[in-house]
Amino acid sequence: MKQFLVLYYAPDNATEQMQGLTPEQMQESMAPWMAWMERLGDQLIDPGSPLGNAAAITPNAEPTPSQTQLTGYSIIAAETAQHAQTLCQNHPHLNFAPNCQLEIHEAIPLGM
Secondary structure: EEEEEEEEEHHHHHHHHOOOOHHHHHHHHHHHHHHHHHHHHHHHHEEEEEEEEOOOOOOOOOOOOOOOOOEEEEEEOOOOHHHHHHHHHOOOOHOOOOOOOOEEEOOOOOOO
C-alpha cells in the first residue's frame, strides 16, 4: 500500500474558536474524529496532530511567521490516490468551520 499525507487547512478564526472550548465541548468535538479514525482502522498509519507556530524560512531572509493556514496532518495508507480520497470523504475537518479543506499528497518513495 502507498502512504498519503493528509493536510488540514482552516482559517485563523476556526483555530481561535477551539481555544475557548470547555473540556466537555472539546471531547464532543473530537467524537467525529474518533469515529473517522476507527473507520480507517489499520489504514490510519499516524493520526497526526494539530500544528501551530509555523515559520517560513527562505535562503536569504530571517524566519517569518508562515502565512499558510495549515493546521494539522495525518498519514493514511491506500492503494491509490482515488482510494485515499475516498477514505477522506465526509472527513470531520470539513465540517469544522467554513472554508476548511484537506489536501492529500502521496508520499513518493525515494528508492534509496
